[in-house]
Amino acid sequence: MKFKMAPNSLFAILLRSRWWLSFALAAGVTLLCMALLPAHIAPFGALAATPLWIVGGIAAWRQLRAPSPAQVERLLSECANQPWRGFAQQLETAWRAEGYEVQAQNQGVIDFRLERAGQTTLVSARRWKAGHHGVEPLRELEAARARASAAKAVYVALQPLGENAALYARDQQLVVLGGADLAALLAKARS
Numbered sequence: 016m017k018f019k020m021a022p023n024s025l026f027a028i029l030l031r032s033r034w035w036l037s038f039a040l041a042a043g044v045t046l047l048c049m050a051l052l053p054a055h056i057a058p059f060g061a062l063a064a065t066p067l068w069i070v071g072g073i074a075a076w077r078q079l080r081a082p083s084p085a086q087v088e089r090l091l092s093e094c095a096n097q098p099w100r101g102f103a104q105q106l107e108t109a110w111r112a113e114g115y116e117v118q119a120q121n122q123g124v125i126d127f128r129l130e131r132a133g134q135t136t137l138v139s140a141r142r143w144k145a146g147h148h149g150v151e152p153l154r155e156l157e158a159a160r161a162r163a164s165a166a167k168a169v170y171v172a173l174q175p176l177g178e179n180a181a182l183y184a185r186d187q188q189l190v191v192l193g194g195a196d197l198a199a200l201l202a203k204a205r206s
Contacts, residue, residue: 026066026070029070029071029074030070030073030074030077032074033074033078034072034074034075034078035071036071037067037070037071037074038067038071040064040067041064041065041067041068041071042064044063044064044067045061048060048061048063048064049061081195081199082195082198082199086198086202087194087195087198087199090198090201090202091173091197091198094143094173094197094201095144095173099141102140102143103119103126103140105201106127106138106140106171106200106201107119107127108203109200109201109203110127110200112203113131113200113203114131115129115130115131116129116130116131117129118130120137122159123155123159124139124141124152124155124156124159125137125138125139125156125159126138126139126140126141127140128165129169134166134167135163135164135165135166135167136165136166136167136168136169137156137159137163137165137167137168137169138168138169138170138171139152139155139156139168139169139170139171140170140171142171142172143171143172143173144173145172145174146174147174147177148170148172148174148175148176148177148180149179149180150177150179150180150183152170153170153176153180153183153184153187153189154183156168156170156189157187157189160189167188167190168187168189168190169189169190169191169192170184170189170190170191170192171192171193171197172191172192172193173193173197174193176191
């Protein structure tokens with residue numbers, strides 16, 4: 016059984032925040048324990064901050080490996096100027112680097128089928144350059160995901176989704192890959 020962290024839990028929020036925030040919170044908990052608890056119990060109480068130190072370390076590691084804002088902008092502008100074949104090849108290479116088995120598809124809205132650890136993910140990426148992303152391609156992606164009984168569906172977009180499309184993606188739990196997340200994935204294809 017695979018456990019999934021709640022998206023609004025303290026640890027999930029700290030993982031998305033700057034790394035130093037977790038360390039500051041951990042230091043505060045440690046100082047409070049040392050100040051408020053009896054001297055013989057205080058070190059044990061301070062151990063309660065250990066998960067916060069660990070989350071801070073994980074967040075720092077992720078943020079150090081993430082591309083800088085200038086790199087994100089450069090990677091995304093390169094994507095916008097690429098033909099489909101070049102962009103598709105970069106995506107394929109990046110997902111293989113993450114341990115996925117990648118199968119290129121040309122079945123309607125589905126461009127890639129990713130498999131890892133027995134889970135299937137369907138990807139729609141061909142409209143990555145579109146200036147406006149409406150609900151219809153997302154509906155087609157969700158229908159294809161349901162037909163294939165895939166665990167996840169990913170929609171790749173350089174531009175942000177429209178308001179209705181974003182709400183639909185959130186409600187259907189579709190992953191929208193764009194911006195810094197897309198740049199971080201593409202950076203893996205180059206390393």
